[in-house]
Amino acid sequence: EPEVTQTPSHQVTQMGQEVILHCVPISNHLYFYWYRQILGQKVEFLVSFYNNEISEKSEIFDDQFSVERPDGSNFTLKIRSTKLEDSAMYFCASSEQGSSYNEQFFGPGTRLTVL
Amino acid sequence: SQKIEQNSEALNIQEGKTATLTCNYTNYSPAYLQWYRQDPGRGPVFLLLIRENEKEKRKERLKVTFDTTLKQSLFHITASQPADSATYLCALARGATNKLIFGTGTLLAVQP
Numbered sequence: 001e002p003e004v005t006q007t008p009s010h011q012v013t014q015m016g017q018e019v020i021l022h023c024v025p026i027s028n029h030l031y032f033y034w035y036r037q038i039l040g041q042k043v044e045f046l047v048s049f050y051n052n053e054i055s056e057k058s059e060i061f062d063d064q065f066s067v068e069r070p071d072g073s074n075f076t077l078k079i080r081s082t083k084l085e086d087s088a089m090y091f092c093a094s095s096e097q098g099s100s101y102n103e104q105f106f107g108p109g110t111r112l113t114v115l
Numbered sequence: 116s117q118k119i120e121q122n123s124e125a126l127n128i129q130e131g132k133t134a135t136l137t138c139n140y141t142n143y144s145p146a147y148l149q150w151y152r153q154d155p156g157r158g159p160v161f162l163l164l165i166r167e168n169e170k171e172k173r174k175e176r177l178k179v180t181f182d183t184t185l186k187q188s189l190f191h192i193t194a195s196q197p198a199d200s201a202t203y204l205c206a207l208a209r210g211a212t213n214k215l216i217f218g219t220g221t222l223l224a225v226q227p
Contacts, residue, residue, distance in 0.1 A: 045215065
Protein backbone atom coordinates (compact mmCIF):
# COMPACT_ATOMS: atom_id res chain seq x y z
CA GLU A 1 0.00 0.00 0.00
CA PRO A 2 1.44 3.42 -0.89
CA GLU A 3 2.55 5.54 2.02
CA VAL A 4 4.04 8.91 2.83
CA THR A 5 7.65 8.70 3.95
CA GLN A 6 9.66 11.23 5.96
CA THR A 7 13.35 11.60 6.73
CA PRO A 8 15.07 11.89 9.08
CA SER A 9 13.02 10.33 11.83
CA HIS A 10 14.85 12.44 14.41
CA GLN A 11 16.81 15.66 13.90
CA VAL A 12 18.78 17.39 16.64
CA THR A 13 20.05 20.89 15.94
CA GLN A 14 21.44 23.92 17.68
CA MET A 15 19.35 27.05 18.02
CA GLY A 16 19.88 29.37 15.06
CA GLN A 17 20.80 26.57 12.66
CA GLU A 18 18.90 25.76 9.50
CA VAL A 19 17.12 22.44 9.11
CA ILE A 20 15.45 20.80 6.16
CA LEU A 21 12.86 18.11 6.70
CA HIS A 22 12.15 15.74 3.84
CA CYS A 23 8.96 14.09 2.71
CA VAL A 24 7.96 11.88 -0.20
CA PRO A 25 4.18 12.10 -0.65
CA ILE A 26 2.09 9.41 -2.32
CA SER A 27 2.85 9.57 -6.02
CA ASN A 28 -0.54 10.39 -7.53
CA HIS A 29 -1.53 12.89 -4.84
CA LEU A 30 -1.85 16.54 -5.72
CA TYR A 31 -2.15 18.32 -2.37
CA PHE A 32 0.62 18.40 0.21
CA TYR A 33 0.63 19.62 3.77
CA TRP A 34 2.90 20.14 6.74
CA TYR A 35 1.61 19.93 10.29
CA ARG A 36 3.41 20.06 13.59
CA GLN A 37 2.67 18.69 17.03
CA ILE A 38 4.39 20.07 20.09
CA LEU A 39 4.71 17.42 22.78
CA GLY A 40 1.38 16.92 24.56
CA GLN A 41 -0.47 19.33 22.30
CA LYS A 42 -2.71 18.98 19.31
CA VAL A 43 -1.70 18.58 15.68
CA GLU A 44 -1.54 22.04 14.09
CA PHE A 45 -1.64 23.00 10.44
CA LEU A 46 1.39 24.84 9.04
CA VAL A 47 1.06 25.04 5.27
CA SER A 48 -0.62 23.52 2.23
CA PHE A 49 0.92 23.27 -1.22
CA TYR A 50 -0.69 22.69 -4.58
CA ASN A 51 0.42 23.14 -8.16
CA ASN A 52 3.94 24.11 -7.07
CA GLU A 53 2.92 26.94 -4.82
CA ILE A 54 1.74 27.61 -1.30
CA SER A 55 -2.05 27.58 -1.18
CA GLU A 56 -2.58 28.41 2.44
CA LYS A 57 -0.44 28.97 5.52
CA SER A 58 -1.07 29.44 9.20
CA GLU A 59 0.23 32.27 11.37
CA ILE A 60 2.83 29.82 12.70
CA PHE A 61 4.35 29.64 9.21
CA ASP A 62 6.34 32.88 9.35
CA ASP A 63 9.30 34.05 7.27
CA GLN A 64 11.56 31.49 8.92
CA PHE A 65 9.68 28.69 7.21
CA SER A 66 9.64 27.73 3.55
CA VAL A 67 8.51 24.75 1.51
CA GLU A 68 9.68 23.41 -1.77
CA ARG A 69 8.97 20.62 -4.19
CA PRO A 70 12.37 20.43 -5.86
CA ASP A 71 11.49 17.50 -8.11
CA GLY A 72 8.51 15.31 -8.89
CA SER A 73 8.65 13.37 -5.69
CA ASN A 74 10.16 15.29 -2.75
CA PHE A 75 8.45 17.90 -0.62
CA THR A 76 10.63 19.74 1.90
CA LEU A 77 10.11 22.03 4.85
CA LYS A 78 12.96 24.38 5.70
CA ILE A 79 13.35 26.27 8.93
CA ARG A 80 15.95 28.96 8.39
CA SER A 81 16.98 29.81 11.92
CA THR A 82 15.58 27.39 14.45
CA LYS A 83 14.29 28.46 17.83
CA LEU A 84 13.80 26.40 20.96
CA GLU A 85 10.05 26.58 20.45
CA ASP A 86 10.36 24.89 17.06
CA SER A 87 10.99 21.61 18.87
CA ALA A 88 8.10 19.37 17.84
CA MET A 89 7.03 16.46 15.67
CA TYR A 90 6.60 17.57 12.08
CA PHE A 91 4.20 15.60 9.93
CA CYS A 92 3.92 15.68 6.18
CA ALA A 93 0.59 14.69 4.64
CA SER A 94 -0.83 14.35 1.17
CA SER A 95 -4.24 13.89 -0.38
CA GLU A 96 -5.47 12.97 -3.80
CA GLN A 97 -7.64 16.06 -4.04
CA GLY A 98 -8.12 19.05 -1.79
CA SER A 99 -11.76 18.38 -1.01
CA SER A 100 -13.14 18.27 2.51
CA TYR A 101 -14.20 14.68 1.93
CA ASN A 102 -10.71 13.54 1.02
CA GLU A 103 -8.73 11.82 3.71
CA GLN A 104 -5.19 12.94 4.26
CA PHE A 105 -2.38 10.41 4.48
CA PHE A 106 0.24 11.27 7.08
CA GLY A 107 3.87 10.30 7.24
CA PRO A 108 5.50 8.90 10.39
CA GLY A 109 6.89 12.30 11.32
CA THR A 110 10.27 13.89 12.04
CA ARG A 111 11.02 14.68 15.64
CA LEU A 112 12.91 17.98 15.71
CA THR A 113 14.84 18.83 18.84
CA VAL A 114 16.34 22.31 19.07
CA LEU A 115 19.00 22.73 21.77
CA SER B 116 -12.46 30.87 15.15
CA GLN B 117 -13.27 27.20 14.78
CA LYS B 118 -12.86 25.16 17.95
CA ILE B 119 -12.98 21.42 18.32
CA GLU B 120 -13.17 19.90 21.77
CA GLN B 121 -12.62 16.34 22.81
CA ASN B 122 -12.53 14.79 26.26
CA SER B 123 -9.06 15.62 27.48
CA GLU B 124 -9.13 12.95 30.14
CA ALA B 125 -8.07 9.45 29.24
CA LEU B 126 -10.78 6.86 28.80
CA ASN B 127 -10.08 3.53 30.48
CA ILE B 128 -12.29 0.59 29.64
CA GLN B 129 -12.28 -3.19 29.94
CA GLU B 130 -11.62 -5.36 26.94
CA GLY B 131 -14.84 -6.36 25.21
CA LYS B 132 -16.74 -3.22 26.23
CA THR B 133 -17.81 -0.41 23.92
CA ALA B 134 -15.72 2.76 24.00
CA THR B 135 -17.51 6.03 23.23
CA LEU B 136 -15.54 9.17 22.47
CA THR B 137 -17.02 12.64 22.05
CA CYS B 138 -16.15 15.49 19.71
CA ASN B 139 -17.85 18.87 19.95
CA TYR B 140 -17.28 21.76 17.60
CA THR B 141 -18.22 25.42 17.62
CA ASN B 142 -18.92 28.07 15.03
CA TYR B 143 -18.61 26.73 11.53
CA SER B 144 -20.68 23.63 10.75
CA PRO B 145 -18.61 21.28 8.64
CA ALA B 146 -19.99 19.32 5.74
CA TYR B 147 -17.72 16.43 6.74
CA LEU B 148 -16.08 15.34 9.93
CA GLN B 149 -13.16 12.94 10.07
CA TRP B 150 -11.75 10.64 12.72
CA TYR B 151 -8.10 9.63 12.95
CA ARG B 152 -6.11 7.32 15.18
CA GLN B 153 -2.67 8.34 16.48
CA ASP B 154 -0.23 5.99 18.17
CA PRO B 155 2.62 7.42 20.31
CA GLY B 156 5.32 9.01 18.17
CA ARG B 157 3.44 8.30 14.94
CA GLY B 158 1.38 10.27 12.45
CA PRO B 159 -2.43 10.27 12.44
CA VAL B 160 -4.10 7.47 10.49
CA PHE B 161 -7.47 8.05 8.86
CA LEU B 162 -10.33 5.91 10.15
CA LEU B 163 -13.71 7.25 9.09
CA LEU B 164 -15.39 10.23 7.51
CA ILE B 165 -19.04 11.18 8.00
CA ARG B 166 -21.07 13.64 5.99
CA GLU B 167 -23.47 16.15 7.55
CA ASN B 168 -26.46 14.42 6.01
CA GLU B 169 -25.42 11.04 7.40
CA LYS B 170 -26.60 10.25 10.87
CA GLU B 171 -24.32 7.26 11.25
CA LYS B 172 -21.40 5.55 9.53
CA ARG B 173 -19.96 2.11 10.27
CA LYS B 174 -16.75 0.31 9.46
CA GLU B 175 -16.18 -3.08 11.06
CA ARG B 176 -16.19 -2.44 14.84
CA LEU B 177 -16.22 1.33 14.43
CA LYS B 178 -19.28 3.55 14.35
CA VAL B 179 -19.48 7.32 14.03
CA THR B 180 -22.53 9.52 14.51
CA PHE B 181 -22.93 13.15 13.54
CA ASP B 182 -25.50 15.46 15.11
CA THR B 183 -25.36 18.86 13.43
CA THR B 184 -27.97 20.27 15.83
CA LEU B 185 -25.85 19.44 18.87
CA LYS B 186 -22.63 20.11 16.90
CA GLN B 187 -21.32 16.81 18.10
CA SER B 188 -19.88 13.60 16.77
CA LEU B 189 -19.62 10.37 18.74
CA PHE B 190 -17.08 7.67 17.93
CA HIS B 191 -17.76 4.14 19.12
CA ILE B 192 -15.51 1.09 19.18
CA THR B 193 -17.47 -2.07 19.96
CA ALA B 194 -15.90 -5.22 21.40
CA SER B 195 -12.80 -3.19 22.23
CA GLN B 196 -9.38 -4.85 22.31
CA PRO B 197 -6.08 -3.80 23.93
CA ALA B 198 -4.79 -3.14 20.39
CA ASP B 199 -7.38 -0.35 20.13
CA SER B 200 -5.44 1.61 22.77
CA ALA B 201 -4.37 4.88 21.13
CA THR B 202 -5.28 8.54 20.89
CA TYR B 203 -8.32 9.25 18.72
CA LEU B 204 -8.55 12.61 16.98
CA CYS B 205 -11.52 14.24 15.36
CA ALA B 206 -10.89 16.74 12.63
CA LEU B 207 -12.68 18.91 10.17
CA ALA B 208 -11.45 20.38 6.94
CA ARG B 209 -11.43 24.14 6.38
CA GLY B 210 -10.18 26.65 3.88
CA ALA B 211 -9.25 26.61 0.23
CA THR B 212 -7.22 23.42 0.45
CA ASN B 213 -9.18 21.85 3.26
CA LYS B 214 -6.47 21.88 5.85
CA LEU B 215 -7.41 19.78 8.83
CA ILE B 216 -8.23 21.34 12.17
CA PHE B 217 -7.78 18.75 14.86
CA GLY B 218 -9.17 18.35 18.32
CA THR B 219 -6.81 17.64 21.19
CA GLY B 220 -7.63 13.94 21.00
CA THR B 221 -8.81 11.45 23.58
CA LEU B 222 -6.47 8.76 24.86
CA LEU B 223 -8.19 5.39 25.01
CA ALA B 224 -6.72 2.62 27.15
CA VAL B 225 -8.30 -0.83 26.84
CA GLN B 226 -7.41 -3.07 29.76
CA PRO B 227 -7.14 -6.82 29.14
